[in-house]
Amino acid sequence: MSGRRGEGLLAAIVAAGLLAFGIPSCATLSDGGDIDVPAIIEDANGLLDRLTGDAESPSDSSATGETASPNVDYYTVDGSADFTGAAIPEPGVIVYGTPDMLGRSTRAVGNITKALRDDGSDRDRDMPDEICGWPDHNPKVEIDLGGGDAYRGYLFNRSHLIAKSLGGEDIPENMVTGTRTQNVGRNQPPGGMAYTETLARDWLDAHPDGTILYMATPNYQGDELLPRTVTVDIRTSDGAIDQHVTVYNTADGYDIDYLHGGVL
Structure with missing residues (x-):
């Protein structure tokens, strides 16, 4: 100009x-x-x-290990569910994708029923010791949750793609290394992955004869072992819930080492 x-x-x-x-x-x-x-x-x-066009362009988040979450609860609803290209299992069945060449989980697709939800909730938890990207040292942290609240505990969780309470198995194919806030958000009410999990549980409890199509897909950059995001598609058989959700694998105040696991 x-x-x-x-x-x-x-x-x-x-x-x-x-x-x-x-x-x-x-x-x-x-x-x-x-x-x-x-x-x-x-x-x-x-x-x-x-x-x-003379202002400096934003820094490349991949260089700093930061993936910004535009929502305090670590998720955004981006539109309607999209199951294009996914093989839909029969009601009461969950199918887990084959891990890729780096051992990373790839996808889980379920046709969730009330019986599957009840069986998962009643089953004893049996978490694997190792999953892809799990750090050698899981630091204890304090994450600001806003409003004077904070989470104090371990930074990383073994985060299910499809929750145990929805019938998901405690296996590496159904897990990613996620931050505590990726797993549950601020948890008041539940955010992160727990946002759609809570929607699904509540709907199934109110509609025990219905079904829910539920798909969770981790999204990686290059050879990074931790996903930057997980997308969740959820659609109830009556159409009351029909959402495509992005969940952010971040924690306020911490730079995640997505390539190796841990923090930078």
Whole structure:
């Protein structure tokens, strides 16, 4: 953009900012305080940079081990469920994808029934010692949950793709190494993976003759052993719940080592 046009645009932005206060640029407040015109000009310069493409581009999150979550509960609802390309099992059956060449879990698809949900809830937990990306040292941390609350405990969980309480098995093919907040979010109410799990449990308890199509897919970058996100597709047989959800494998205040497991 030419200097003359840029100066004209900057002047227009500054004028608009001042007019928003209903004052000319030379005015003072009624109590004698000065209007901070330089600050308005600085803000206008920043906006001008963004409009003309001169502002610095955001840093590459892969370099820092950060994957931002736009939601305090570590998930977003992105639209309707999409089972395109997935083989849908019979009611009461869960199918687990074959791990890839790095040993990473790939997908779990279930046609969840009330009986499957009850069996999973009643079954004793039998977690595997090792899953892909599990760190040699699982640090104890404090994660700010907002509102003065905090989680204090181990950073990483063996996080099910399809929850045990929905009939999912305690096997590496059904697990990823996830942060505590990836697993349950703020947990008040449940977020992260627990958001759709809670929806499914509550719906099945209220509709014991219904079924739920439920698919969880970890999303990796390159050869990283931990997924940056997990997408969950959930659709009830009556269509009351029909969501495509992205769950973020992050923890506020911590840079995750997605390549090896652990923290940076």
